Each structure stands twice: as C-alpha cells, then as structure tokens.
Amino acid sequence: MIGLKTPAAILRRLLMPTAEPCLACGRSISSVSPAELPQLCENCAGQIPWIMEPRCRICGRVHGCPDCLRPEAQRRPFVINRSAAVYDDLMRQWIAEYKYGGREDFASPFSIMLEQTYHRMCQELSVQEKAHGGRTYNRKGRSWRPDVVTWVPVSVRRLEERGFNQTELMARQMALRLRLPAAELLIRSVHTDKQSKKTRAQRLHNLDDAFSLIPNLDPWGFLKWDPIGNTKHPGGPFPIRVLLVDDIYTTGTTAAVCSTALKRLEKIVDRPVFVYILTLARS
Ligand SMILES: [Zn+2]
Ligand SMILES: [Zn+2]
Known part of the structure; x- marks a missing residue:
C-alpha cells in the first residue's frame, strides 16, 4: 500500500x-x-530453458548425445523422447516444489509446457511419418496423434506420502486440453529407492520388473476406436501409439522400462504398440 x-x-x-x-x-x-x-x-x-530444437533426435537432448550412440540403444523400446525444457537449477527448484513441497498449482503451467512441446512433437513426427511413406499409417489420414496418453506411476507408498501422483496430474490436464484419451495403464509393483543416488547399472537392475500393465486391462475401452474396422488396411492393422508422460528424463531408464511394460499390450491388442515419451525436463 x-x-x-x-x-x-x-x-x-x-x-x-x-x-x-x-x-x-x-x-x-x-x-x-x-x-x-x-x-x-x-x-x-x-x-x-525451453528445448526448441533438440540436438539428439532420439532422446531430445540439447547437446550431442553419447547415450543414443551406444549399440544397445538401438534396441530402445520407445520411438523418441521430447522434453519441454532443460533440467537446470530453475526447473529443478520448480519440480521439487511441485513434487515435494505440496505445490499442486504448478501442474497448470507444467501441463501447458507439455502441451506446447506436444505440438512441436506432432509436427516433427508427422513430417517423419510422411517421409517414411506413412510407416505408421495415419488413421483417417490425419497427422501424427497418440491413441492414448498415460504416465509413469508411483508406488502406493509414495502416493500415500505425496497425496497425488504429480505426473498423472499434469498428464491428465494436458490430455484434457488436447482432447486426447488418457488412461492409467501401468502400475509400479516394486517400491524403488531414490534413483538419483544409484549408478547406471544399479538403476537398471533396480527398475527391472518395477512396472507392469494394470491387471484386467480393457484396451478397446480406453482407445475408443474399432479394431475390427481397420484390419483390412493394406499395411496391416494400425499400430497403437501410446504417449507416456514423465517429469524428468535423465538416462532414459524409466522411459525404457515403462515402454517395455507397455509393449506387452501388443499381445492383448494383436498389433504393434509404439511408445513415445514426453517429459517436462531433460537433464
Ligand atoms: Zn540422445
Ligand atoms: Zn514470477
């Protein structure tokens, strides 16, 4: 005053x-x-620190990327990752407030950041698919679009600690604005210790089998499209494209382990499942 x-x-x-x-x-x-x-x-x-033009076209990193050059990276179970921003001090602080400081209100700007990154991702993937002769065949001839949005789950214990899954909240807000179906597809069956304190090998081992598809999953319920109607497509049945949201992409281990679990959907839906990763920050 x-x-x-x-x-x-x-x-x-x-x-x-x-x-x-x-x-x-x-x-x-x-x-x-x-x-x-x-x-x-x-x-x-x-x-x-927006990432508008990632240097690595696979994992969305701003700098050159040794991780994606490793031979085992060829077997990566997801197509690409795109992150909204670099995981710098500012993003670290905001995400910590959101996750551990009870600042649920950050879900709103974070979901808008994801949404803007999603639009860039759509553009990029639509161009790519066209260049590959529509490798993943666009249903209804439209540009790249996921069939369902999902998120990396947290364990029951962590959910009780925090009261909400921060990733689910921002993924759902984004999906709602984009009018994309959102569904819980994964559960975290094993409570893992904090990933940041572990080495790469420990992280990999620790996360194996940590995620699985939710039991009794009815894919046609959340996909909201008719699997019968498109099996006569000359290229074979349309694949299902899953967009997996997470907060931070570091080594890509969580993204890979979750994608492997999501690809088990292939047996249920009898068609290929492609997983795309969308994250808020890239370290
Ligand atoms: Zn990379
Ligand atoms: Zn301000």
Whole structure:
C-alpha cells in the first residue's frame, strides 16, 4: 500500500481487480508472458530453458548425445523422447516444489509446457511419418496423434506420502486440453529407492520388473476406436501409439522400462504398440 495516500487512491486500489500473484516468485502478474503461461510473471516465464530444437533426435537432448550412440540403444523400446525444457537449477527448484513441497498449482503451467512441446512433437513426427511413406499409417489420414496418453506411476507408498501422483496430474490436464484419451495403464509393483543416488547399472537392475500393465486391462475401452474396422488396411492393422508422460528424463531408464511394460499390450491388442515419451525436463 505504499504510495496510496489519499482516501480516493485507496478506494481506487480496492476497486481494481486484484492481479494474481506469480506461482513461482509471488509478484503480481502485470502481463501474460509470450510463452502463454498465465500463472507465471513475464520474468519467471522468460527464464524457462525451453528445448526448441533438440540436438539428439532420439532422446531430445540439447547437446550431442553419447547415450543414443551406444549399440544397445538401438534396441530402445520407445520411438523418441521430447522434453519441454532443460533440467537446470530453475526447473529443478520448480519440480521439487511441485513434487515435494505440496505445490499442486504448478501442474497448470507444467501441463501447458507439455502441451506446447506436444505440438512441436506432432509436427516433427508427422513430417517423419510422411517421409517414411506413412510407416505408421495415419488413421483417417490425419497427422501424427497418440491413441492414448498415460504416465509413469508411483508406488502406493509414495502416493500415500505425496497425496497425488504429480505426473498423472499434469498428464491428465494436458490430455484434457488436447482432447486426447488418457488412461492409467501401468502400475509400479516394486517400491524403488531414490534413483538419483544409484549408478547406471544399479538403476537398471533396480527398475527391472518395477512396472507392469494394470491387471484386467480393457484396451478397446480406453482407445475408443474399432479394431475390427481397420484390419483390412493394406499395411496391416494400425499400430497403437501410446504417449507416456514423465517429469524428468535423465538416462532414459524409466522411459525404457515403462515402454517395455507397455509393449506387452501388443499381445492383448494383436498389433504393434509404439511408445513415445514426453517429459517436462531433460537433464
Ligand atoms: Zn514470477
Ligand atoms: Zn540422445
């Protein structure tokens, strides 16, 4: 209330619509940022280290990428990963507040960040599929589009600790705005210790069999399309495209293990299942 000296000025201030404070810094938002994140002030939104043009076309990294050059990477069970931003100090802080600080309100800007990255991903994959003669055959001739959006689950214990699965929340918000079907497909059967404290080999071992398809899954229920109608396609039955959302992509281990579990859908639906990864931050 500094500078509001006269009663008329105080009245004017009281009658003015209150500006929402920025989620990240708490200052009032005077104008919507060019990134169209209405919950963040222009200054905070301007600091987001967006990945607009990833150097690695596989894992979406901004720098050159030794991981994707390893021979075993050829057997990676997902098609690509795309991340919204670099996992820098700012993103680390925001994600920590969201995951451990009870700041559920971050789901909104995060889901918008995912949505914007999703649109870039669609464009890129549509061009790619066209170049490959429609390798994954577009149903109804439309551009690349996933059949279902899902997320990396957390264990029951972690869910009890946090009260919600932060990845599910932002994935669902994104899917709702994009009018894409969203479904819970995976469960985390083993409670794993914090991944960050482990070596690559330990991480791989620790995560093996940690994820599985939810029991009694009815894929045609969530896919909402008729499997009978398209089996006569000259290229064979249409594959199912699953978009898997996670918060951070580090080594790609979680993405790979979850994709392997999701690909077990192939036996149930009797057609190929392609998994695409969409993450908020890339380390
Ligand atoms: Zn701010
Ligand atoms: Zn890579």
